[in-house]
Every structure is written in structure tokens, then in C-alpha cells.
Amino acid sequence: MKNLIEKIGAVVLITGRHIVSVSALLFETIYWILAGPFKKKMPKPEGTFSQMVFAGFDSLIIVSFVAFFTGIVIAMQSAYQLARFGANIYVAPMVSIGIARELGPVLTALVVAGRVGAAIAAELGTMKVTEQIEALETMAFNPVRYLVVPRFLALLIMLPCLTIFADILGILGGFLVGVFQLGLNPHRYITFSFQFMLFKDFWTGIVKSACFGIIISMIGCYMGLNTKGGAEGVGKSTTLSVVTSFILIILFDVILTGVFYFANK
Amino acid sequence: MDTEKEVIISARNVVKKFGERAVLNGITLDIYRGETFVIMGGSGCGKSTFLRHLIGALKPDSGKVSVLGKDLSGLDEDALDAVKKKIGMCFQSAALFDSMTVGENVSLPLREHTKLDRSVIDIVVKMKLEMVGLRGFEDLMPSQLSGGMRKRVGLARAIVMDPEIIFYDEPTAGLDPIVAGVIDKLILDLSKKLSITSVVVTHDMKSVFSIADRVAMLYEGRVLEVGESDTVKNSKNPMVRQFIAGSPDGPIKFFQQKDDYLEQLIK
Numbered sequence: 001m002k003n004l005i006e007k008i009g010a011v012v013l014i015t016g017r018h019i020v021s022v023s024a025l026l027f028e029t030i031y032w033i034l035a036g037p038f039k040k041k042m043p044k045p046e047g048t049f050s051q052m053v054f055a056g057f058d059s060l061i062i063v064s065f066v067a068f069f070t071g072i073v074i075a076m077q078s079a080y081q082l083a084r085f086g087a088n089i090y091v092a093p094m095v096s097i098g099i100a101r102e103l104g105p106v107l108t109a110l111v112v113a114g115r116v117g118a119a120i121a122a123e124l125g126t127m128k129v130t131e132q133i134e135a136l137e138t139m140a141f142n143p144v145r146y147l148v149v150p151r152f153l154a155l156l157i158m159l160p161c162l163t164i165f166a167d168i169l170g171i172l173g174g175f176l177v178g179v180f181q182l183g184l185n186p187h188r189y190i191t192f193s194f195q196f197m198l199f200k201d202f203w204t205g206i207v208k209s210a211c212f213g214i215i216i217s218m219i220g221c222y223m224g225l226n227t228k229g230g231a232e233g234v235g236k237s238t239t240l241s242v243v244t245s246f247i248l249i250i251l252f253d254v255i256l257t258g259v260f261y262f263a264n265k
Numbered sequence: 266m267d268t269e270k271e272v273i274i275s276a277r278n279v280v281k282k283f284g285e286r287a288v289l290n291g292i293t294l295d296i297y298r299g300e301t302f303v304i305m306g307g308s309g310c311g312k313s314t315f316l317r318h319l320i321g322a323l324k325p326d327s328g329k330v331s332v333l334g335k336d337l338s339g340l341d342e343d344a345l346d347a348v349k350k351k352i353g354m355c356f357q358s359a360a361l362f363d364s365m366t367v368g369e370n371v372s373l374p375l376r377e378h379t380k381l382d383r384s385v386i387d388i389v390v391k392m393k394l395e396m397v398g399l400r401g402f403e404d405l406m407p408s409q410l411s412g413g414m415r416k417r418v419g420l421a422r423a424i425v426m427d428p429e430i431i432f433y434d435e436p437t438a439g440l441d442p443i444v445a446g447v448i449d450k451l452i453l454d455l456s457k458k459l460s461i462t463s464v465v466v467t468h469d470m471k472s473v474f475s476i477a478d479r480v481a482m483l484y485e486g487r488v489l490e491v492g493e494s495d496t497v498k499n500s501k502n503p504m505v506r507q508f509i510a511g512s513p514d515g516p517i518k519f520f521q522q523k524d525d526y527l528e529q530l531i532k
Binding site: 044123126127130131132134135137138139140141142146 | 320322342345346347349350352354356357358360361362363364373374376377378426
């Protein structure tokens with residue numbers, strides 16, 4: 001029993017320490033973004049652009065794929081229930097609101113965490129174990145300013161963009177099911193899709209995705225920069241960054257949904 | 266005679282502990298401008314850790330490290346960066362950036378720290394690559410190079426900002442004897458041609474006595490002996506003699522187990 005309590009205590013302590021370190025990294029990143037331009041020490045924008053291409057543009061296909069088929073699935077699943085009430089047309093708002101509020105941001109974030117977050121952790125982790133991070137420091141480059149800031153900005157900007165894209169494709173997927181399988185009138189389907197959807201449904205999803213962008217970039221960078229122990233360590237950091245990002249995305253999804261639900265009833 | 270020379274790096278009683286284990290036990294050393302100073306010692310004697318104190322990557326628990334007349338532990342980040350721009354470091358694994366070509370690796374400090382024109386930077390990069398005998402390799406990726414070539418690119422990158430001091434961490438480790446000889450010659454050339462101060466950490470005895478003006482031997486986080494290359498070579502200290510000769514028997518024990526062997530076997 002005592003042993004168990006000791007173990008739980010140790011886990012809590014370690015988790016607490018990680019939370020403090022990740023927050024410190026986040027503050028340092030924000031500090032460099034805000035103070036960098038005044039100190040004339042911003043890295044060249046090319047780094048951020050290439051990260052944006054990698055995180056955003058290169059994720060388009062997989063994000064579209066996931067969103068499109070999720071739209072189809074939600075349409076079919078909700079039609080299965082709604083058909084009993086002869087309310088097939090309500091498939092339209094079901095899909096559009098479900099995607100915009102919840103599935104668009106979350107699924108996109110999970111896909112990007114698996115693709116981009118893992119790549120960040122692996123890249124920075126490899127740089128760490130092969131002395132490249134140390135080399136940067138010796139050449140008077142701050143690793144946070146030089147490596148973390150571009151990745152942070154890229155995900156903060158590109159994840160909401162990807163989410164908008166996912167929203168559109170998800171709704172398109174539902175539309176195809178509604179029109180071709182359920183035989184709904186396309187015009188009516190589109191009208192119903194947006195009639196019940198408030199602007200709030202859309203922007204809360206975008207705010208969520210920006211938060212997820214912060215989570216993915218911070219966890220990826222933190223795990224990468226704290227890698228120890230060669231190739232095995234890189235593998236460990238990569239796995240840990242994906243698992244931690246997944247957990248945090250779901251956790252923050254619950255928190256943010258709660259906040260939006262109660263704050264703006 | 267020593268009093269006439271300018272001290273460029275000074276360490277005073279540097280102590281560093283990792284957890285309970287003291288890695289540096291009070292190191293006091295002076296390195297003079299323009300000399301090639303070699304720090305040697307067995308694995309785990311703290312020589313790499315000491316080097317990391319000299320480049321400002323680690324801070325001592327107590328004691329003082331001054332580089333180019335500045336006490337490193339008292340500097341804020343900007344001032345420390347200013348010192349770092351005047352030193353170059355050659356890493357054991359070369360530490361080239363995998364995602365960049367050779368040319369981009371070498372030019373990185375210039376591109377980020379100076380406002381030089383692209384064409385000027387290209388010329389400087391060509392000159393530095395010529396010095397290490399790799400002109401024309403600008404567009405290759407580090408993964409396409411051999412170990413010795415990578416080290417030479419690392420060296421070109423270390424000297425691209427025209428530093429006053431270059432630090433070398435095991436520059437010849439893992440290289441064949443000829444490439445090791447080439448690297449040694451490069452180190453000598455650079456310090457003679459550019460009158461750069463070189464600080465080399467190594468345990469390659471052949472390289473030590475072919476490049477060093479002065480040598481310090483570390484043992485268990487202390488300076489065991491320091492002096493002119495020839496003085497150390499003919500040292501009377503049995504530990505230094507054993508290390509130079511590379512003999513397994515002597516005052517320095519290879520086995521470091523705490524428990525008795527027999528006791529452990531029958532336990």
C-alpha cells in the first residue's frame with residue numbers, strides 16, 4: 001500500500017515537473033516572438049515558411065481524406081437514427097455542426113500530431129543526440145528562438161487553416177451522402193446545413209484548433225529537446241510526443257468545449 | 266617568460282558536480298594567446314566537461330572561468346553570445362546540420378549573425394572550404410561525406426566567423442591514421458596561419474605531441490600535470506608516464522568495481 005502511494009506520488013511529481021518545464025518553454029517561445037523583432041534577433045522568415053509548408057501544405061491530403069470520410073460516416077450514422085423519425089433532412093445540420101464544432105478540429109489535430117508532432121520530436125531529438133543543438137548554442141544561436149519559434153508559429157497558423165479545409169471537406173462528404181444516397185434535394189441540404197449553424201460553432205472550432213497547434217508544437221519540441229540516449233532515446237521521444245499530444249488534445253477539447261458551453265449559453 | 270604572454274582563457278578552481286559525483290574537482294589553468302594547448306586524460310576524467318565550461322555551455326558550481334577577459338558566469342545572454350561569436354568549436358561528431366548542404370552549414374553563422382551580402386558570403390565560404398581542402402563540395406549533403414570530410418567541414422564552419430579561439434573535441438577520434446594526420450596538420454596550419462589559439466581535447470597520444478605547445482593532463486577532475494609539451498612527455502610522474510605509454514598496469518587502475526570480485530561471484 002505504502003509502495004503504491006509512493007509510486008503515485010513519484011508520478012505526480014514527475015508530471016508536475018514536466019508541466020512546469022513545458023510551460024517555461026511556451027513562455028520562452030512567446031517571449032522570443034514578442035521581443036525578438038525589437039532585439040533584432042528574429043530568425044529569417046524562410047525557416048517559418050518551410051515549416052508551414054511541411055506542417056500545413058504537406059498535410060492537406062491526409063487531412064482531407066480523414067475529414068471527407070468522417071463526413072460520409074456521420075451522415076450515414078445519423079441518417080440511420082433520423083430515418084426513424086422521417087427527419088432525414090436533419091442529417092445536414094448534424095454533419096455541419098458536428099464537424100465544425102468538434103470533429104474537424106479534433107481529427108485534424110490528431111492527424112497532425114501523428115504526422116508533424118512526431119516529425120518535430122524525431123528531428124529535434126536527433127539533433128540533440130548528435131550534438132547539433134549544442135553546436136547551435138556554441139554558434140550563439142538560441143535553440144528556442146531558432147528551432148522552436150518557427151515550428152510554433154507554423155502550427156499555430158497552419159492548423160486552423162487545415163481545420164477550415166477539413167470542415168469544408170467533411171460537409172462535402174455529408175452532402176454527397178445526403179444527395180446521392182438519401183435522395184435529399186441539394187439546395188435544401190445546403191440551406192439546412194447552414195441555417196442552424198451559428199458563427200460561434202465555426203469560430204469555437206478554430207480557437208480549439210489554434211490551442212491544439214500550440215500543444216502539438218510545444219510537446220514535439222519539448223520531447224525533442226529533452227531527448228537522451230541515442231537512437232533509442234529518439235524513438236522514445238517520438239512515441240511519447242505523439243501519445244502526450246493525443247492525451248492533451250482530448251483533455252483540452254473537453255475543457256474548451258466546457259468553457260464555450262457554459263460561457264456563452 | 267610566461268608573464269609576458271597574454272592570458273586568453275583562465276580557469277580558477279572550477280568545480281562541477283553531476284548529482285553526487287564531482288566531475289571537476291577544482292581545475293586551475295591558464296591558456297595563452299596564440300598557443301596550441303592540449304588537454305588529455307582518460308575517458309571520464311572530466312576533460313569534455315571542462316571544455317563545455319570553456320565554451321559557456323555549462324556553468325561551474327564554484328570557481329570562475331574567464332574567456333577573452335570576460336567572466337562567463339557573470340554574463341547575461343547577449344554578452345555571452347558576443348563571446349561565443351569570437352570562438353569556434355569543432356565537435357567530436359562534427360555536428361553538421363543534416364538538413365543543410367555543406368555550403369549552408371558553413372555559411373550559417375554568417376547568414377544569421379552578419380549583414381554581409383550573399384555574394385560576399387559565398388566567397389568567404391569558398392575560402393574556408395579551400396583551407397580545409399574541400400572547395401567544390403558546397404552542394405553536397407553531410408550524409409554524402411565520409412567521417413574525415415565531415416570533421417573538416419565542421420572545422421570550416423568553426424573558423425568561418427574568424428574566431429580568436431578554436432576548441433576541438435577529440436578531433437582525430439575514429440579516423441584512420443592518415444586522415445588523423447591531415448586533421449593534425451590542419452590544426453597546426455590554422456593556428457600558425459591565422460594565429461588562432463587552439464584548445465584541443467584528445468587522448469590520441471600521437472596527435473598530442475605533434476600539435477601541442479603545452480599539455481595538461483587531467484585525472485579524476487584534477488590537473489595532474491601541466492607544462493611544455495616536451496616536459497610532460499618526459500614527466501617523472503608515474504601516472505602521466507603510464508598514460509603516455511598506454512600500459513594497462515600502473516597507478517591508474519582500469520577496473521573500477523566497488524565490490525570484491527570473489528565476493529560477488531559467490532553471492
